[in-house]
Amino acid sequence: MEIKILKNIFAANEAVADEIRDILRQKKIFMIDMMGSPGGGKTAVTDRIISSLKSKYRIAVIEADVSTAKDAEKLAVHNIPIIQIETNLFGRECHVESSWVKKCLEDFDLENLDFVIVENIGNLVCPAEFELGDDLRVVVLSITEGEDKPVKYPLMFNSSQAVVLNKIDLLPYLKYDLGEVKRNIGSVNPAMKVFEASAVTGQGFDVFISYLEENIERKINTI
């Protein structure tokens, strides 16, 4: 009975994710689902993306947190549309669901948007199980978290297309083996794009931003 309920939750979530895909295709909007551990740097990465691309694309952000609107407040300086979801109000705290994203999209002026960033809850488990109808899943993995996360949380890395290896500026101060983390990523998802970067210093962001631009252009110019 419990398993049936869980299946129903996933099926309902998938159905709404499909609706979102249709909406985004019609409106020629590119959407990413940004996931990662708490404190890995998702908001700082979002901040870098907005700074780099806001002159070129019309961007909106959906921020999700269990509690507080702190991340949305950090991004408010950009003066772009931002909606903060506090997931504790929904009674399920550990991930974002497609129905909440759809509700946020209804509140945005979709005729005047090119690019939506969803910053998911800090969690390497549950968010991976909930499709949001996005075009790209990006994992932000801080090198302070160790090399083993890809194999310990395989679904997260398996179901995403790109990983930002964040806080690379701290490499001199850590015992961290970049070769090992890349082998671990490759073992669960050989096609995954890996970007070494630091949201604090900006190091490595040019390559990641170019990758995003290519993907955004492909979506908004060719359909």
Place this chain on the structure above:
Amino acid sequence: MEIKILKNIFAANEAVADEIRDILRQKKIFMIDMMGSPGGGKTAVTDRIISSLKSKYRIAVIEADVSTAKDAEKLAVHNIPIIQIETNLFGRECHVESSWVKKCLEDFDLENLDFVIVENIGNLVCPAEFELGDDLRVVVLSITEGEDKPVKYPLMFNSSQAVVLNKIDLLPYLKYDLGEVKRNIGSVNPAMKVFEASAVTGQGFDVFISYLEENIERKINTI
């Protein structure tokens, strides 16, 4: 219907947690539930605790991961009883449940144990919702995760008694405000004990270990 099911899950989990409390009281065993983000350093902290206390207490460890037995393998050098739970085998991946802990306890020789460490899944959300029947909940929070985690994940900090502010050796290389994280901890849980420490260098562990010893002694000598 779904909410009722969730309530049933929590109620069933609580009932088994109560059974575990009874078992631990009878056998005079102290148990901690160690929680925290992925890569915050739970296994390294566990390693330090075992090294410091294994000559004084008979210790066993329950390791939980979504996938792999890497953490258990790291601790195997100590030659103490360790059971690894791979939660993906249970179909719920984001936390440990009391029934799994009870099953592990049944596999240990409880007559010859003083102290059990449960290392929960790396996740600041779901594990906080599942009581395990332990005596003490410890959060391992790496300072690389930023100062805002206590207010963003209030249940985790609210329902735990102690926090290890780990990786304090990286303080010189981060923009990190120790006063701010302590204010944030205090705002969600004024009674929480805060230990600044580094599992890599060992710095600050003497105070945390003394705190654990006091709690262990109180349990195993006075009932």
